[in-house]
Amino acid sequence: MPEPVISATGLTKHYGDLVAVDGIDIEVAPGESFGLLGPNGAGKSTTMRMVGAVSTRTAGELRVLGLDPDTHGPEIRARLGVVPQEDNLDTELRVRDNLIVYGRYFGIPRAVCAQRADELLTFAQLEEKAKVKVDDLSGGMKRRLTIARALVNDPLVLMLDEPTTGLDPQARHVLWDRLFRLKERGTTLVLTTHYMDEAEQLCDRLVVVDHGRIMAEGSPAELIRQYSSREVVELRFGASRNESAAEQIAGLGDRIEILPDRVLVYAADGEAVLEQVSRLGLHPTTSLVRRSSLEDVFLRLTGRSLIE
Amino acid sequence: MSATDVVSPAAASAIEAARRPRRFGALYVAEHQIRAMRAYGWTIVIGGVGSPLVYLLGIGLGLAAFLDAPVADGPDGPVRYLVFVAPALLATAATTVPTEEFTYTVMAGFKWRRIFWGMNASPLAPHQIVGGLVLAAMARMLFTAVAYAGLMLAFGAVGRPWAAAVLPFVGVLGGLAFGLPLLAFSASLKDDAGQFAAVQRFVFTPMFLFSGTFYPLDTLPQWLAWIGWISPLWHASELGRWVSYGAPMSGATIAAHLGILAGMTAAGWVLARRTFVARMRG
Ligand SMILES: Nc1ncnc2c1ncn2[C@@H]1O[C@H](COP(=O)(O)OP(=O)(O)OP(=O)(O)O)[C@@H](O)[C@H]1O
Ligand SMILES: [Mg+2]
Numbered sequence: 001m002p003e004p005v006i007s008a009t010g011l012t013k014h015y016g017d018l019v020a021v022d023g024i025d026i027e028v029a030p031g032e033s034f035g036l037l038g039p040n041g042a043g044k045s046t047t048m049r050m051v052g053a054v055s056t057r058t059a060g061e062l063r064v065l066g067l068d069p070d071t072h073g074p075e076i077r078a079r080l081g082v083v084p085q086e087d088n089l090d091t092e093l094r095v096r097d098n099l100i101v102y103g104r105y106f107g108i109p110r111a112v113c114a115q116r117a118d119e120l121l122t123f124a125q126l127e128e129k130a131k132v133k134v135d136d137l138s139g140g141m142k143r144r145l146t147i148a149r150a151l152v153n154d155p156l157v158l159m160l161d162e163p164t165t166g167l168d169p170q171a172r173h174v175l176w177d178r179l180f181r182l183k184e185r186g187t188t189l190v191l192t193t194h195y196m197d198e199a200e201q202l203c204d205r206l207v208v209v210d211h212g213r214i215m216a217e218g219s220p221a222e223l224i225r226q227y228s229s230r231e232v233v234e235l236r237f238g239a240s241r242n243e244s245a246a247e248q249i250a251g252l253g254d255r256i257e258i259l260p261d262r263v264l265v266y267a268a269d270g271e272a273v274l275e276q277v278s279r280l281g282l283h284p285t286t287s288l289v290r291r292s293s294l295e296d297v298f299l300r301l302t303g304r305s306l307i308e
Numbered sequence: 309m310s311a312t313d314v315v316s317p318a319a320a321s322a323i324e325a326a327r328r329p330r331r332f333g334a335l336y337v338a339e340h341q342i343r344a345m346r347a348y349g350w351t352i353v354i355g356g357v358g359s360p361l362v363y364l365l366g367i368g369l370g371l372a373a374f375l376d377a378p379v380a381d382g383p384d385g386p387v388r389y390l391v392f393v394a395p396a397l398l399a400t401a402a403t404t405v406p407t408e409e410f411t412y413t414v415m416a417g418f419k420w421r422r423i424f425w426g427m428n429a430s431p432l433a434p435h436q437i438v439g440g441l442v443l444a445a446m447a448r449m450l451f452t453a454v455a456y457a458g459l460m461l462a463f464g465a466v467g468r469p470w471a472a473a474v475l476p477f478v479g480v481l482g483g484l485a486f487g488l489p490l491l492a493f494s495a496s497l498k499d500d501a502g503q504f505a506a507v508q509r510f511v512f513t514p515m516f517l518f519s520g521t522f523y524p525l526d527t528l529p530q531w532l533a534w535i536g537w538i539s540p541l542w543h544a545s546e547l548g549r550w551v552s553y554g555a556p557m558s559g560a561t562i563a564a565h566l567g568i569l570a571g572m573t574a575a576g577w578v579l580a581r582r583t584f585v586a587r588m589r590g
Contacts, residue, residue, distance in 0.1 A: 003316045003318070005318065030318075052429060054428050054429060054588065054589065055589065055590065056589050056590075065316070065318040065319050065322050066315060066316045066318055066319040067315075067319050067323075072322070072323075073433065074326040074329055074330050074333075074431040074432070074433060075319070075322040075323050075326040075431070076322060077326075077429060077430055077431045078322055078325035078326040078329060078430075078431040079318070079321060079322045079325055080429075082429040084425065084426075084429065086425075087422075088421075088425045088426040089426070090340075090344075090421060090423050090426070091421055092344060092347055092421065093343075097343075101339075101340050101343065102426065102430065104336045104339060104340070105329065105333070105336050105337075105340075105427060105430035105431065105432050106325065106328075106329060106430060107325075107327070107328025107332060107336070107431075149426075153325070156318055156321070156322075
């Protein structure tokens with residue numbers, strides 16, 4: 001097996017009394033797409049910053065590219081590409097100049113920076129915007145530019161902290177498509193998200209994180225298989241009737257989850273459950289059978305929804 | 309890690325890739341900062357040339373013509389008022405640069421434009437970011453001080469012509485002694501709730517007025533003169549006078565002026581560096 005690009009054991013970060021990351025173990029192989037899925041405050045960004053060698057760990061072992069961030073921060077960062085949760089492009093420079101200036105931080109000669117900037121603008125589908133001030137870009141374009149910037153040093157690992165949060169569906173799909181391309185080229189991707197569809201689309205393997213701890217680990221399909229049923233029936237009886245209806249259908253399917261606005265019945269065969277429900281004389285205002293998702297895995301593991 | 313350790317190809321490539329940034333990182337930051345200064349390049353040029361013109365004209369043609377009593381002596385008797393004031397004005401001009409470059413620029417880097425966080429994720433280390441900021445500000449101070457010295461020469465405001473070549477460095481030293489502690493202070497702020505305006509009003513302006521800029525410091529009563537003694541501007545002005553027209557000064561006094569300026573610069577550097585590291589590696 002090749003040496004992992006990232007390996008962490010018991011990785012821990014305290015901010016005063018607050019335990020932001022509480023002893024997590026992760027290992028990422030070269031070429032893998034690895035995700036950290038978790039709700040707000042789970043410790044995803046903190047983990048990313050420790051791996052990115054910009055935040056000193058409180059405890060645990062951490063190796064990135066085989067090196068210790070405490071002693072080899074510049075070395076690690078020299079071969080990492082980082083897309084932070086909050087954009088930090090230089091809004092006073094033009095789009096292309098942002099790439100060039102950033103490339104210089106890596107000691108890349110100016111002429112090489114300029115050439116890479118043009119290639120990356122093409123990759124990010126921003127050629128037409130080369131001369132535009134960053135402030136005039138849309139949110140999705142800024143995100144693409146940040147990704148392009150993160151690639152300026154031809155990184156071994158690309159770290160993306162919530163790459164599509166706040167983007168509209170169209171912009172997200174454009175971005176996913178770019179990330180797919182990188183994945184196909186063999187770039188190792190490490191990303192955090194609280195969108196299950198994003199995790200399902202992009203991650204070969206992921207960990208579900210909550211309160212700084214890993215709750216489960218596996219491929220999206222494995223996690224769904226392990227922690228959920230194949231299908232889910234969503235039933236809405238109206239907020240006041242959900243509880244009582246849930247009592248009546250207890251025993252249907254593998255498991256029932258009562259949410260404020262709906263009741264979820266987990267079962268291998270959703271249609272069969274629906275039939276049983278109507279046989280019981282219950283008439284939900286709306287009903288829907290869908291495939292299980294990571295959202296359901298998360299609900300099962302933490303008793304909470306991923307997006308609050 | 310020593311060269312004899314066996315490292316993976318990935319680690320080897322990382323070690324290679326970090327060579328240049330480890331060595332030249334501060335220069336890359338300075339490069340970016342100077343590029344950013346171009347956005348307000350005209351302000352720098354007009355301020356750098358216009359402000360000395362106004363002061364030298366105003367004082368040389370106006371105030372100095374009106375003052376009869378000599379305020380200070382050189383080695384060969386009294387010196388003209390303009391000659392006395394000019395080195396202090398040059399030092400003031402250099403000291404003004406950090407009130408912009410080490411305040412708003414720092415808040416912008418951490419908070420408004422967030423570009424320091426971008427630098428931070430690259431191979432650059434926090435102390436290199438500090439170094440780059442200082443280099444860029446020094447470049448601007450040097451430009452301002454050289455412009456000043458050139459105009460002083462044109463106005464006959466230097467005692468000895470060769471002094472015009474040395475004065476800019478005295479100015480930059482004064483600017484650093486005032487600027488680096490200010491940089492440390494600015495880097496410790498999470499927000500600008502008027503602190504920078506307060507620095508301007510309650511630190512810079514009193515320093516400018518009570519540092520023996522326009523009259524010898526010993527004119528002031530003791531209870532005000534202390535402002536001059538702790539003021540980098542006074543120490544730089546006195547050094548400038550010694551350089552410009554050979555203001556009488558013992559070797560010990562010169563050494564004290566230099567030592568205090570160097571000490572403030574060094575202390576500011578250590579504090580600024582520590583503040584940046586704490587903030588960027590937390
Ligand atoms: N610099 C800091 N100082 C103090 N506390 C911090 C700091 N950074 C993060 N925290 C705290 O650590 C915890 C984990 O934060 P983190 O940003 O890692 O979460 P996250 O999973 O990225 O959340 P989100 O989805 O909202 O981005 C939170 O409680 C947060 O308030
Ligand atoms: Mg986060």
